[in-house]
Amino acid sequence: MRILVVDDDPMAGELTGAVLEDIGHEVILAQDGLDAASKLRVDPTIEMVVSDMNMPIMTGIDLFRQLFATGNTLPFILLTGDEPEGLLIQEPRLDACLIKDFSLDETLPTVIANALRARGKA
Amino acid sequence: MTDTKPLSPREKIAKLRAAFVEQLPARIRHAHVLFERLKIDPEDHAAAVDLHRFLHNLKGTGSSFGFQELGAAVTLGEGLVAKLLDIPARPVPENWEQRLSEYLGRIEKAASEACSLFCGLPGCDNPEFTLPNFSIQSVADCSGRLVYICDDEVLTLENLASQLACFGYETQSFTDTTALLEAVDRRRPDALILDIHFPEGQIAGVEALAEVRRRAGNCDVPAIFLSARSDFAARMAAVQAGGAAYFHKPANVSELVAALDELTHQQQPVPYRILVVDDEPGLASYHSIILQEAGMATYQVTDPSSVLQVLQEFLPDMVLMDMYMPECNGLDLARLIRQVPEHVGLPIIYLSSEPDRKKQFGAMRVGAEGFMTKPVVPCELVATVTILAERMRILRSLMARDSLTGLLNHTTTTHLLQNALATAERAGGSLCLAMMDLDRFKLVNDTHGHLVGDQVLLALSRVLRQRLRSSDIIGRYGGEEFAAILQDITLDRATHLIDELRKDFARVVFHSASGEFSCTFSAGVAGYPAYTSGELLREAADRALYEAKRNGRNCVVPNTTQPGEPSKT
Numbered sequence: 032m033r034i035l036v037v038d039d040d041p042m043a044g045e046l047t048g049a050v051l052e053d054i055g056h057e058v059i060l061a062q063d064g065l066d067a068a069s070k071l072r073v074d075p076t077i078e079m080v081v082s083d084m085n086m087p088i089m090t091g092i093d094l095f096r097q098l099f100a101t102g103n104t105l106p107f108i109l110l111t112g113d114e115p116e117g118l119l120i121q122e123p124r125l126d127a128c129l130i131k132d133f134s135l136d137e138t139l140p141t142v143i144a145n146a147l148r149a150r151g152k153a
Numbered sequence: 154m155t156d157t158k159p160l161s162p163r164e165k166i167a168k169l170r171a172a173f174v175e176q177l178p179a180r181i182r183h184a185h186v187l188f189e190r191l192k193i194d195p196e197d198h199a200a201a202v203d204l205h206r207f208l209h210n211l212k213g214t215g216s217s218f219g220f221q222e223l224g225a226a227v228t229l230g231e232g233l234v235a236k237l238l239d240i241p242a243r244p245v246p247e248n249w250e251q252r253l254s255e256y257l258g259r260i261e262k263a264a265s266e267a268c269s270l271f272c273g274l275p276g277c278d279n280p281e282f283t284l285p286n287f288s289i290q291s292v293a294d295c296s297g298r299l300v301y302i303c304d305d306e307v308l309t310l311e312n313l314a315s316q317l318a319c320f321g322y323e324t325q326s327f328t329d330t331t332a333l334l335e336a337v338d339r340r341r342p343d344a345l346i347l348d349i350h351f352p353e354g355q356i357a358g359v360e361a362l363a364e365v366r367r368r369a370g371n372c373d374v375p376a377i378f379l380s381a382r383s384d385f386a387a388r389m390a391a392v393q394a395g396g397a398a399y400f401h402k403p404a405n406v407s408e409l410v411a412a413l414d415e416l417t418h419q420q421q422p423v424p425y426r427i428l429v430v431d432d433e434p435g436l437a438s439y440h441s442i443i444l445q446e447a448g449m450a451t452y453q454v455t456d457p458s459s460v461l462q463v464l465q466e467f468l469p470d471m472v473l474m475d476m477y478m479p480e481c482n483g484l485d486l487a488r489l490i491r492q493v494p495e496h497v498g499l500p501i502i503y504l505s506s507e508p509d510r511k512k513q514f515g516a517m518r519v520g521a522e523g524f525m526t527k528p529v530v531p532c533e534l535v536a537t538v539t540i541l542a543e544r545m546r547i548l549r550s551l552m553a554r555d556s557l558t559g560l561l562n563h564t565t566t567t568h569l570l571q572n573a574l575a576t577a578e579r580a581g582g583s584l585c586l587a588m589m590d591l592d593r594f595k596l597v598n599d600t601h602g603h604l605v606g607d608q609v610l611l612a613l614s615r616v617l618r619q620r621l622r623s624s625d626i627i628g629r630y631g632g633e634e635f636a637a638i639l640q641d642i643t644l645d646r647a648t649h650l651i652d653e654l655r656k657d658f659a660r661v662v663f664h665s666a667s668g669e670f671s672c673t674f675s676a677g678v679a680g681y682p683a684y685t686s687g688e689l690l691r692e693a694a695d696r697a698l699y700e701a702k703r704n705g706r707n708c709v710v711p712n713t714t715q716p717g718e719p720s721k722t
Contacts, residue, residue, distance in 0.1 A: 041544055042173050043214040045551065049165040085209050112213030133219030136166070 033057045033074075037067040037082035037094065038110075043131070047081060047110065050136045051143075064089030064097070071103060079143070083131075084111035084118060092122045099124065106146050108139075126150070168556035170218045172547045177264040179543055180211060181257070183536040184230075188253060190530070191237065195245050201237045208234060211260075223263040230256035298417045299323045299340070303333040303361070304348040304379065309402070312662075313346065316406045319657040320612075321619035322413065329353065330361035337365050337374075343417045345376040346409070347396075349387055356387070359394040366395065375416035379404055405664055407608040410615055425449045425542040428469035430460060430486070431504070432478040436527075440473060440504070440534065447535040449542075457486050464496060470542040471522075476505030498548075500541045504529065555629040557607060558614035566628025566636050570687045573626065573638050577681055585647035587637045588694040589613075589676040592706040594633040597672060601665035609663060609672050616658050621650075635674075636694075644680040648711040651676050655709055673707035683715060 034056050038044035041062065048058040059077060061067035063086050071077055080098070084091040091109045098107070106126045111118055115128035126146040129138055184207055190200040208231040216224040233253055236246045246252075300322050304310050310326040317324050325342075327333040330351060336342075345365065351357035362376050377398045378391040391399050398412040427449050431437035434455050441451040452467045454460055457480050472490070476483040483503050490496045502523040522541050525534065553565040561569065570586065577584040591597075591609065598606040610633065617627045617637060626638040639647045659673045677697025684690040697712035704710065 040210050040214055041548055042169055042176075043210070043217060045548075046166060046169050046214075046217055049169065052165075083213070085206060085213070087206065110213075112209055112216065130216075131213040132216040132224075133221075135217050 032078045033059065033076050034079045034081055035059050035061055035067060035070060035077045037061045037064065037080065037086070037091070039063050039083065039086040043083065047135070047139070050139050051081070053136065054140045063087065064091075064094040067094055068097065071098065071105075077105065079106045079108070079146075081108045081110065081139075081143075084109055084113075084128075092118065092125075095122060095125060106143075106150055108142060108146060110135075164556040165551070168551065172551075173214065173218050174264075174268050176540070176543055176547070177268065179536070179539050180207075181261055181264055183207065183540060184211075184257060184260070186530070186532045186536045188257060189532070191253075192250060195237060195249070196240050198238070198240075201234060201240070205231065205234045205238055220263070220267045223260065223267055226256065226259040226263045230260060298343040299325070300344050300346060300413065300417075301325050301327065301333060301336060301342040302346045303327040303330060303358070304346075305329065305351050306348070309348075309379075313404075313406070313409075316661060317410065317413070319661050320410050320413075320615055322410075330357050330364075333361060334364055334368070337368060341369060341374060343375075344413055345374055346413075347376060347378055349378055349380040349382065349391060356390050359390045359396075362394045362396065377409065377412055377416070379409075403664070405608070406662065407612050407615075411611070414615065414619075425471065425539070425546075426467060426469045427451045427538060427542065428454065428460075428463060428467055428472045430454045430457065430472060430478075430483075431475040432457070432480075433475070436475070440529070443529075443531045443534055444473075444538060447539070449538070457481055460486065460490065461493065464490065464493075464499075469499070470545055471500045471502065471538060473502050473504060473538065476503045498545070500545050502537065502541065558611055558629050560614050560618070560635070561626065561628040563628065563630050566626065566630060566638070567687065569626045569628075570636075570638055570690070573640055574681060574685075574687055574690075577640065582641050583643060584681040585639045585642050585644055585678055586680075586690045586694045587639065587647060587651045587676050587678045587709075588630070588691070588698045589617075589635045589637070589651070589674045590698055590702070591633040592673045592675055592702075594672075597670070601663075601667055601670070605663065605665040612661055612663070613658060613672075613674065616654055616661070620654055620657070644678060644683070644711050644713070647680065648678045648709055651678060652709040655707065659707065675701035675706045676709040677701055677712060678709065679712040683712075 034051055036044050036047045036051065036058055038047060039062055044060050044062070048060055051058050059070060059074070061070050065088070067080065067082065071080070082091040082094055089097070091111070095107050095109070098105070109115070109118060109125050109128040110131050111128060112131050115130050119125060119128045126149070127142045129142050184204060187200045187204040187207065190197050191204065208227050212224050212227040212231060215227060230253060233246065233249060233256065236243065237249065300317060302310055302313050302324055305328050307328065310328065314324040314326050325336060327336065330353060345362065347358040347362060349356055349358040354360065358378065365374055375397050376395065377400065378396040379400050379402060380387055380391075381402045383401045388399055397416055400409055427444050429437050429441050429444075429451055431440065431453070432455055434453070437453040437455055441453050444451050452463060452469065454463050457478055474483045474486065483505070487501050490499065490501070500522040502525060504525050504527055506527045523537055525537060553561060555562045573584055576582070591613065594606065594609070597609055613635060614629065617635060621627060621637060621639070624640055628636045630636045637651070639650070642650070655674060655676065659671060662669050662671055675698060677694045677700065679690050679693035679697060681690060684693045693712040697710040701708050701710040
């Protein structure tokens with residue numbers, strides 16, 4: 032599956048990307064919400080978005096809402112340094128919201144699998 | 154051979170983690186810069202927002218990489234700065250300066266602990282990792298580095314000396330500390346490996362190091378301790394004496410060599426190269442001087458039309474660009490630069506007196522990495538430029554290098570083979586390509602596990618790096634396949650050279666839970682001008698490699714057939 036990873040910190044983005052590549056996904060990196068939006072516009076083969084929450088100018092939720100408003104309903108997983116519950120309440124349409132920690136390599140694959148199952152894709 | 158993927162995600166994660174730790178100090182300096190601004194004016198909202206986001210990101214990324222203590226320390230700072238965000242609606246928090254300073258101190262402490270913890274681990278040494286220009290193989294001439302080994306057990310001594318020799322170290326062995334000290338007086342080694350316990354004293358090794366240090370004056374001799382003891386007291390004594398590493402006997406030679414490589418590598422930090430584009434010579438000079446004082450190399454351009462030529466010659470890591478210039482604006486110039494394929498990834502920071510966020514935003518869309526408002530705060534300029542240039546180098550090198558071994562990856566090796574061929578063609582020189590493949594490597598992985606398998610890959614990469622010339626290009630071509638591009642050398646000579654490496658590598662002893670073992674590789678060599686393109690060379694070397702495998706492995710076979718001739722196989 033081709034997944035767009037959005038993070039303003041290249042190190043963090045690469046890390047998330049590496050975790051996804053490890054379970055066989057293909058990863059495209061975007062450095063902020065705008066970059067993500069423009070990559071999604073030109074690349075229709077992207078099947079999922081994994082985005083950081085806290086980014087300058089446009090947060091992960093801003094990105095999600097903008098995509099949603101323009102008819103893009105790809106599965107969207109939000110990563111955050113804070114407790115994820117509050118963000119899910121703030122934006123319940125997210126497929127999942129996940130805290131960034133060292134177990135990301137275990138939690139992220141599970142969350143993706145669950146999200147896809149919920150969407151009836153796997 | 155089947156695995157042509159340049160690096161496994163696991164390896165990449167490990168490497169990213171190391172890179173993160175490496176750049177922690179620069180990140181923390183950036184936080185201090187923002188803190189200084191807040192001290193001057195707690196109502197500096199921009200600084201508070203930046204510091205808050207910075208701490209937030211550090212918390213997220215730090216936790217992702219598994220540094221809990223760092224994450225906890227950052228959380229405290231983040232909470233406090235969050236309160237500063239609400240000034241002036243809310244009062245300035247009590248003692249905020251003192252508390253923030255304390256939290257930053259804790260962050261620093263956690264960061265340095267993370268560094269020391271991490272840098273002590275084997276396999277994460279990789280001095281080449283941050284080198285910017287991957288077309289230059291950065292192997293310093295490390296042949297013949299002298300190591301003194303002092304241990305009262307003769308067997309350990311002999312074993313270590315012969316193993317280190319396989320990696321290109323020159324060794325001298327001593328069984329007592331007096332002989333060692335005399336030798337140090339005669340010639341100073343590049344590193345010491347010392348036992349702790351000797352008949353002359355429980356911690357005679359530690360005392361000997363102190364004496365070496367004293368005699369060497371201010372010159373530091375890196376030392377590694379080797380001991381049958383693994384208790385706290387022995388380790389503490391070793392640390393206090395200034396031991397850079399500590400190995401419990403029997404030492405894993407691969408790890409020991411990793412530590413030695415790191416300690417003896419004369420790493421010259423390559424200054425960041427920054428191109429400053431500003432139509433006002435005065436300002437360009439001012440910014441250049443700030444950056445130069447921070448140890449960077451700069452080049453000033455006041456005439457935008459010369460930018461492309463300068464980019465070719467100066468090869469900067471980053472561009473600092475004025476937003477408004479008479480001939481053209483910064484946006485157009487950035488677009489122009491980015492339309493040249495080589496410069497697509499070059500970071501650009503705009504400098505401008507433009508306070509309008511929307512316009513700044515427009516600039517970012519062209520692909521600029523940052524935007525700074527004039528007049529710049531010098532320490533802020535340095536911090537921003539350092540972080541971006543550093544990141545650029547790390548990312549570039551991630552793209553060019555294999556993360557486990559630090560050797561060039563498949564793509565880069567192939568690319569450099571083309572370049573080397575073009576050079577050989579122009580100069581009428583010669584060139585050889587050697588393809589090397591570990592013998593029965595799957596069996597090593599299956600028997601001893603992947604971690605031990607990685608040790609074998611690392612060991613071969615170390616042998617290649619230590620023993621080949623710095624002008625040679627060494628790459629990890631696939632899973633257990635390595636390539637070396639040897640320039641200005643005949644097929645016979647290259648075959649002989651690789652065969653020497655083969656013999657040495659076969660003598661390296663690996664340890665695993667299931668016992669000791671050694672490993673071999675087979676190689677095929679083909680040369681230009683017999684084969685004229687990268688593809689043909691690769692195929693020819695592969696055919697020879699195949700023959701080497703068919704001949705029973707652990708041998709080097711040159712491809713002596715002419716192109717078009719049916720191969721011998």
